[in-house]
Every structure is written in C-alpha cells, then in structure tokens.
Amino acid sequence: MPYDRLAELPLPVRRVLPRHGQEIYRKAFNNAWREYGDPGKRRAGASREEVAHRVAWAAVKTVYERSDDGRWRRKRRRGNAPRARRRVRARSEA
Numbered sequence: 316m317p318y319d320r321l322a323e324l325p326l327p328v329r330r331v332l333p334r335h336g337q338e339i340y341r342k343a344f345n346n347a348w349r350e351y352g353d354p355g356k357r358r359a360g361a362s363r364e365e366v367a368h369r370v371a372w373a374a375v376k377t378v379y380e381r382s383d384d385g386r387w388r389r390k391r392r393r394g395n396a397p398r399a400r401r402r403v404r405a406r407s408e409a
Contacts, residue, residue, distance in 0.1 A: 324340065348364075
C-alpha cells in the first residue's frame with residue numbers, strides 16, 4: 316500500500332515528523348514496498364509492510380534524530396567545512 320500523499324501516512328508518523336521527514340519517510344516506504352514485494356527478499360516471517368516501515372524509519376534516521384525533548388530535529392552536518400576549505404585552498408594554490 317504505497318502512499319501517494321503525506322496525508323495518507325500513519326497518524327503517528329505525521330504527528331512526530333516535520334514535513335521534510337515525512338517526505339523522506341514516504342519515498343523510502345514506497346521504494347521499499349516495491350523492492351521487497353518478493354517474500355524471498357525479506358527475512359523469514361516479515362511482512363512486506365513491516366519491512367517497508369523499518370526501511371522508512373531507517374531513512375529518516377539518517378537525516379533526523381530525536382532530541383532530548385522527544386522532537387525530531389535535523390542532524391547537524393559534520394565535516395563539510397574542512398573539506399570545502401581544502402577545495403578553496405587547492406584552487407588558490409594552483
């Protein structure tokens with residue numbers, strides 16, 4: 316049962332995730348729904364829907380994390396600034 320719109324997502328997902336997190340969830344769920352349609356691609360006993368929800372939450376957790384107050388917040392990016400500085404330095408030295 317892929318989701319066409321964010322309004323179709325389960326109520327708990329819509330309550331806790333910001334809009335961008337919901338978009339990630341929906342896309343990941345729909346992709347997993349297609350990918351794991353064959354029972355041979357799933358762990359024994361796992362339903363197609365269960366696997367799709369697990370994949371969707373895993374995708375959300377790559378971008379968001381739950382804060383101490385229970386809200387989902389975007390993770391801080393790490394390591395981007397030094398890499399950008401190296402590129403600028405390399406261009407200026409060339």
